[in-house]
Amino acid sequence: MQLPKPLITAENLSVSHGGAPVLSGVDFTIAPAEIVTVVGPNGSGKSTLIRALIGLEPAATGQVTRQPGLVIGYVPQKLHIDASLPMTVRRFLSLPKRVGNADAAAALARTGVPGLEGRQITRLSGGQFQRVLLARALLAHPQILILDEPTQGLDQPGTAAFYKLIDEVRAETGAAVLMVSHDLHVVMSASDRVICLNGHVCCAGTPRVVSNAPEYRALFGLGTGGAFALYQHVHDHDHDHDEGHGHDPAHPHHAHPHAEHPSHPPHDCEHDHAG
Amino acid sequence: MLDDFLTRAALAGTGLTLATGPLGSFVVWRRMAYFGDATAHAAILGVALSFGFGISVYVGTLAVALGMALTVAQLSGRGHAMDTVLGVLAHSALAFGLVAASLISGLRVDLSAWLFGDILAVSRMDLAIVWGGAVLVLLALAWRWQGLLASTINEELAQASGLNPRLERLVLVLALALTVAVSIKIVGALLIAALLIVPAATARQFARSPEAMALGATCAGAVSVVLGLWASMRFDTPAGPSIVAMAAVMFTVSLILPRRA
Numbered sequence: 001m002q003l004p005k006p007l008i009t010a011e012n013l014s015v016s017h018g019g020a021p022v023l024s025g026v027d028f029t030i031a032p033a034e035i036v037t038v039v040g041p042n043g044s045g046k047s048t049l050i051r052a053l054i055g056l057e058p059a060a061t062g063q064v065t066r067q068p069g070l071v072i073g074y075v076p077q078k079l080h081i082d083a084s085l086p087m088t089v090r091r092f093l094s095l096p097k098r099v100g101n102a103d104a105a106a107a108l109a110r111t112g113v114p115g116l117e118g119r120q121i122t123r124l125s126g127g128q129f130q131r132v133l134l135a136r137a138l139l140a141h142p143q144i145l146i147l148d149e150p151t152q153g154l155d156q157p158g159t160a161a162f163y164k165l166i167d168e169v170r171a172e173t174g175a176a177v178l179m180v181s182h183d184l185h186v187v188m189s190a191s192d193r194v195i196c197l198n199g200h201v202c203c204a205g206t207p208r209v210v211s212n213a214p215e216y217r218a219l220f221g222l223g224t225g226g227a228f229a230l231y232q233h234v235h236d237h238d239h240d241h242d243e244g245h246g247h248d249p250a251h252p253h254h255a256h257p258h259a260e261h262p263s264h265p266p267h268d269c270e271h272d273h274a275g
Numbered sequence: 276m277l278d279d280f281l282t283r284a285a286l287a288g289t290g291l292t293l294a295t296g297p298l299g300s301f302v303v304w305r306r307m308a309y310f311g312d313a314t315a316h317a318a319i320l321g322v323a324l325s326f327g328f329g330i331s332v333y334v335g336t337l338a339v340a341l342g343m344a345l346t347v348a349q350l351s352g353r354g355h356a357m358d359t360v361l362g363v364l365a366h367s368a369l370a371f372g373l374v375a376a377s378l379i380s381g382l383r384v385d386l387s388a389w390l391f392g393d394i395l396a397v398s399r400m401d402l403a404i405v406w407g408g409a410v411l412v413l414l415a416l417a418w419r420w421q422g423l424l425a426s427t428i429n430e431e432l433a434q435a436s437g438l439n440p441r442l443e444r445l446v447l448v449l450a451l452a453l454t455v456a457v458s459i460k461i462v463g464a465l466l467i468a469a470l471l472i473v474p475a476a477t478a479r480q481f482a483r484s485p486e487a488m489a490l491g492a493t494c495a496g497a498v499s500v501v502l503g504l505w506a507s508m509r510f511d512t513p514a515g516p517s518i519v520a521m522a523a524v525m526f527t528v529s530l531i532l533p534r535r536a
Contacts, residue, residue: 088483
């Protein structure tokens with residue numbers, strides 16, 4: 001099978017903040033139309049990883065390669081807009097590229113906030129602003145959507161609708177999606193691949209593989225079963241094609257991150273679950 | 276009609292507001308108020324050096340203002356607290372400028388003209404320079420408008436969209452240096468920062484979009500110029516400070532009126 005050219009690749013990426021290592025030895029790749037989710041405890045470097053992949057943080061070692069001219073739709077975790085700047089939602093959607101009224105209206109409707117055009121962005125609620133940011137990202141026709149905790153501030157139905165939307169966007173446009181998330185169960189069901197991060201890649205692979213990995217369970221303090229019954233059910237339902245696979249055959253390398261990093265505990269995620 | 280000094284003054288002042296309206300709006304949005312001060316105070320050093328080396332005051336102030344602007348732009352983003360860096364640079368530049376000026380014979384008497392400007396003394400040549408500089412600034416801002424706005428909202432979001440926020444910042448910094456250089460004769464180094472910020476703050480009260488705020492700032496500035504010149508004639512007060520005082524009165528009035536957005 002011909003592998004599609006990756007959109008973003010990181011090799012042995014390390015990032016430090018003021019001398020303190022935040023990420024070390026991370027290998028990463030994302031292919032077109034792939035949905036990859038980064039999970040990990042607070043302070044595990046999730047946001048740093050995606051910021052480094054976009055190029056907002058310099059790599060201390062290793063390197064990040066983005067496809068030339070890659071169009072990124074980025075939705076940051078927080079965005080403070082200075083109240084001294086008057087800006088309607090409609091005007092905001094036309095930055096940096098101007099878009100037509102119909103496209104702007106369609107994007108807002110799509111992300112669940114129709115008719116907000118005339119509102120000042122500094123007057124939006126957190127959830128509304130998050131959706132406007134997503135609408136703006138979609139209007140750029142991105143090859144990859146990069147979302148940092150996109151569902152914070154959304155209630156449960158809102159979160160579910162959000163992941164459904166992401167899946168639709170991917171299906172329609174072929175855009176890849178890279179997300180950081182805390183909604184473990186839902187996210188996992190919606191992702192092709194999950195990367196569990198804690199300063200380094202603890203484990204990576206399909207949701208099924210990662211959820212059974214001891215590193216993952218240790219990090220999130222989950223028993224065997226219990227909370228995961230929900231996830232397993234949803235997952236089996238949505239991703240039948242994964243049945244019986246220990247990992248995603250399209251990306252064998254990235255399910256084996258420790259092969260290159262013997263300093264980390266060598267148990268690989270899929271050992272528990274080899275097909 | 277250019278023979279009338281008051282007409283020349285009004286034209287010079289309103290021409291300047293073409294640049295200070297949109298540029299001042301960016302200064303407000305980006306919280307660069309102190310930056311304007313630093314560049315303007317550096318201009319006094321430029322005046323002193325111009326006299327020392329016998330070159331045009333416009334060239335001298337532009338060179339020093341540019342140097343200051345680029346230094347500040349470089350230092351920002353290096354982990355220094357911005358207000359500290361600017362405070363150090365702004366006041367050192369003013370102090371060195373005043374010291375340098377005192378060493379040059381003949382400049383001592385004229386110094387207040389450079390600190391506070393003398394809009395009633397602008398020549399046709401000054402008028403041409405002010406309009407030329409203001410139009411140049413306006414064209415630069417119009418050319419980069421979308422990118423400037425996008426980077427002003429959030430530099431990281433702009434960078435992720437493929438823009439180069441550092442380039443946009445550079446455009447602003449250069450525009451600021453040019454504006455300070457052409458305006459020093461009109462309102463002077465101490466008041467140019469006020470002319471950048473006060474009309475923009477007034478316009479903020481009524482604007483719902485960045486473009487409306489930039490345009491409103493130019494209008495508020497132009498009205499301040501005309502009212503200030505009138506007050507200066509009527510009450511025999513210094514023209515530059517009268518203009519800024521009128522801008523401040525307009526801002527105060529705008530606070531009383533209901534805010535639109």
